[in-house]
Amino acid sequence: MALAVLRRAAALVICLTAVSAVHAASLDAGLLPRIQGATFEVVAAKPVNDPLTYEKPLPLDLLPYQERNDKYHSIGTAFAIGHNRYVTAGHVLLAGVDSLWGAPSLRDAGGHVYAIDKVEKFDLRRDFVVFSLTGDPAPSPLDVDTKPVLNQEVYAVGNALGTGVVIRDGLYTSDTPEQQDGAWKWMRFSAAASPGNSGGPLLNKEGKVIGVVLMKSANENLNYALQIGDVLNAPSGQAVLDQRVPYQLDIFNTTLSNQLKSQFALPLSLADFFSEYQKRFDGYVDAQLKEILAKDADKMFPHGESSNRLLYGQSWTNTVPGLIARSSTGEWGLSVKESNRMSLAANGYVQAGVLNHTFFFHLRRPDTLPASKLYSDPLALAEQLCKLGIFMRPVGSEQIRITSLGKPVTDTVHTDQWQRRWQLRVWALPFANTKVVTYALPVPDGYAMLMRFAMPGNSYDTTADMRVLTDFVSVGYDGTLAQWKEYLQNTSLLPSAFKDIHIDIDYQHRFSYTSKRLAFAFAPDLQKIEPDSVLTLGAGFLPDHGKVVWDVNTLSMRANQQDPDRLHIERNVAPPADMDDSFKSYWDKLQKRRHPYEGVAYTTDGETNIAAPAGDGQSASSGVLYSVFYVMAGTQSQDTMKPKLDLLLKDIQIKEH
Template identity: 50%
Template sequence: MQPLNGWVRDKAAVTGKYLHRASLVLWIAIGALGLPCVARAASPDPALVSKIDAATFEVVIPKAVDDPLTYEKPLPLDLLPYQERTDKYFSVGTAFALGDNRYVTAGHVLTIGFGDLSGPPALRDASGHVYAIDKIEKFSLQQDFVVFSLKNPPASAALEANAKPALNSVVYAVGNALGTGVIIRDGLYTSDTPEEENGRWKWMRFSAAASPGNSGGPLLDQDGKVIGVVLMKSANENLNYALPIGEVLHAPDHLAVMDKQMAYQLDVLDYDQHGRFKAQFPLPASYADFSHTFLQLQNQYSEQQLKALLQQQSGDLFPHGAGANRILHGTPELSFFPELIVHDRSGQWNYAGRELNRVPLSGNGYIASGYVGHNLLIHLRRPDDVKAVTFYGDPTQMMDLILKTGYWDRQVGPEKIKITSLGQPATVATYTDNWQRHWKVAVWSEPYINAQVVLFALPVPDGYAIMMRMNPAAITHNSLIDMKALTDFVNVDYGGNLAQWKAFMADRSLLPGAMQDTHIEADYGKHFSYDSSNIAFGYPSTLQSVAPDNMLAVGFGYYDNHGKTDLEASAIQIHLDATDPDRISVKRHIAPSADLDDNFKQAWGKLLHKQHPYDGVPYSDGDEMDIASVIAPPAGTPTELYTVFYGTQGSHKPEDMQAKLDLLTQQFKLKAH
């Protein structure tokens, strides 16, 4: 079933996937909103209509006054209908008066304002007067209703209640349908149906039409008495649902109750954590205190569910469990586009996520994008004309570069206006994942849609590997804890030219733990050296020219270190430049586990016995010549081996290729591990 609330639906849409046909599209459309104008497709006795009108209100949220965003041009607000561009509020639902300064609406209508970036919800009458909410008196998350008072209530007529309506009788659904004003529509009260979990109460089903914006409005009998609170509609039949008014009247006074089954899901897992959000706290409370306490409890529940989800399968979570062995015993893909390591239904862990679209920036920069689950994945290549020292320290500049792609726009009537800057982030922090990689975390606000952008950016030599979401402001906390957990499943290799590596290595705070003891030296025109805790090697420019535009890639693998898995360099490759295939590479190989297939075992056998292509004999591969060898292992049966490789274009004498390989192997040093 679906809430009858257009604003909720619009905000939920922004939490989904961002990339469609290889393009990021974040398009939010808010329907025409304005002051109520009463229209009646069918009405009760005319004597009751004025009373119903006086007792029924729009629930509104103020529009943001200050907009931190910058656009490619002034917003053409004149393209909007007059009411929409002049109205200071968004209309999000319906409420009604029950007397004694008691007002009722759907719980999900009022909670729209949670975390709101522009102001709390309020009520608005047919004349346009707005009334601030005073105290929340009753609330039920599972039954989806709230009772509250107003600070300066109008002297309006209150609706009477009828807690025992007759089936198959005429009913009227009253509400702010589609945000265009309060209307009254007729139908029949057709049946009751138990609530989905365990039948604790029965929903009323009725055939009177109800549209987005009707949520929280009254369902009336033919005498104009309230029999229910309109809440939702069926997705596959022309029936709508209301909560019987008796459930509201008989609910405990001065109490907020949460008792609802909820599932928690993490994008890398193929199973959910099911639990029950069960809590309560005393009322009355101001809207600010009520929303703060609710969100605090909800956030605590989410944290508990995430913890339970990860603990439930801790023995099989990557890098543990047999399903991880294909990754643990493989070699890095040297993929500079960020991937998520996900668990599939066959019980295996695999890489997910690939580049779907690339937009060039000036100075050889680019934005490559793709997605996995709720997460937009980006590889941002730093433009050459942007200095590394400011690039890695300025999240606003990073986001402005992303926006240069033109992916983000704001819909104004029929026109889409590109967003060119989100301004300064609302919050900036750092987060270190279990692999000792240091992420930059920033949150930007977009008040005009009450949304926030949450971004995790991992510095890499040529720019950033980025994971990003856009979500309603009320669930930013959930996105933050989700994305922190997901960082442990992000796989990305490090690449860039030697000039970029030099700038990157100069700031040790950017380096992952796996590279803190690594030193890379490039004496242009003379010598290159790589020295880590595991290996050291180097070569003179007579083997391969050493220049700023040499492309260096460092791939990372996952290795057992006395019962603990560490992220360590596993493949080092240096290309002559971005276009020349001449290259040198050093790779680390791990003996396959018993459960892996014959392909792994055959590949390991070739290494052990130095069979082709690891026999030190040159060979032709298309229009280039290659030569590779295995570094002599220590005594005993090795569990890991290193190979060295040299490839160059054209045909060359075997003795010349062997001399090149000798230059590389002579300086190779395998350190104790």
């Protein structure tokens, strides 16, 4: 997850939880009408249209009456401090950025809803906003006290849990410096606060506002507020963004801790405010991405010695996509996290893993789902994912399975730096105010995929992060010959490197493979050639005459998915002088045709192998050698294995030198 920005801060601020038993408030009863009249719920309209379909009608009767009949979500509290002048927490307002719900509005005790007109003051770090309303109801504003006294009794007023204005008492216990550099002091108080209290007033016993309720202490039963004097004394007509915002990218184990620092003029309409804020927030994301990728650029994969173990020792045949990431020692490695397979109909399945903040999927499409439909119709992809039961909607005590995500709100193609084409789709989950972001790479048997969930305001940085990650993803290309035939017809989605590859399949007669590096062919006397024969191309990052390219370096083929017998061809490159002895020994054995490359059968792990370098005239001085293997189950004789190897070597041609 890229940005720990406000969303991480929001984990602290927006999820205020009850911290003590509710005490009976002892404010003068005569003050209550004014307090209640000046305090409002901050609400966002529930989506009218739901693109999702469910396994059954939603059992909405399981929800409390108020929740199921309310047309709004309650997201916080606001209060009046002057003529058409209202205050709430900054993070409450920012919940409307890129939201699937309606824009934040205010609702009074009578159920009347008022749209926000102009944003007049905003401070990201102090977490407050001052604004006006359209059709101002003109309540009597609350009086303020800018010099609160420690240890006095205080009252937290808020829309507790969306049930209307609630007043709870406690003590103003202490002050604590703000976390970044102590530029001001937060008020700490013991009055209970619940979800929805954010942005509400903290009152003294005279009913005067002394602070704005913002967040809960992470380690103790105390809540935090900002002194109202800080709100009043802040410059008018200005939005101030000045906050340390941690940033992390999944390929590194380090975090940037820079400041999002900007400002822009106010007043602005709410829509224009959101636009200006998002522009600066997205610009910060871009700057952080640029900076973190520029650090040690000479050692960034695939450059530098720390990349060599991958470049000279990897076959790139994993079907669940793996992420190339840098360890704490500075070495680049490939992480592949595989879980159990989850079955779909007609031999389909999904195998998934999680690395840091990203889900990695291999979707093997059902035999009944044509490749052309899967690649061209995002509904087909979404329905397969939904069959796994990973998308659920909680309704009361039940979890209702989502059976279709509907049409995506975004459907484009992203080409990574290796010229692989990923289909970027973004779906909406309106009930959760969340988006599902997927980058799907077509492969012969379906898709290799990355997926994340994006909260409001995080769509841009989520997609930007994932876009960078695609450059560091490795996945093999695997499928039956029938699947390969379908896959290769979708030319607009093929990696550019595949334009130099030609695969000809004549079932029961001949298979041939030709690229700019290698050509070979075989007939059924070596191995069956049937629609369900399985071809795997290991495609990855190859040293090639002083540079690194993305191309095929491994080819394997089996008669079918269950048959363990297989042929295997692999590209090998002379390791640099600074590589350890294991790499040098491997290369030395290959070029000098020593075991296991002398064409003599040997048994290991219940299989018999035979191997040799390809191409008798190939010079080791070229720095590239191809090794050829044939493998059969059980213990086999030399007389059985050697003819297989000879057939494989007979029609192989190495083109690169």
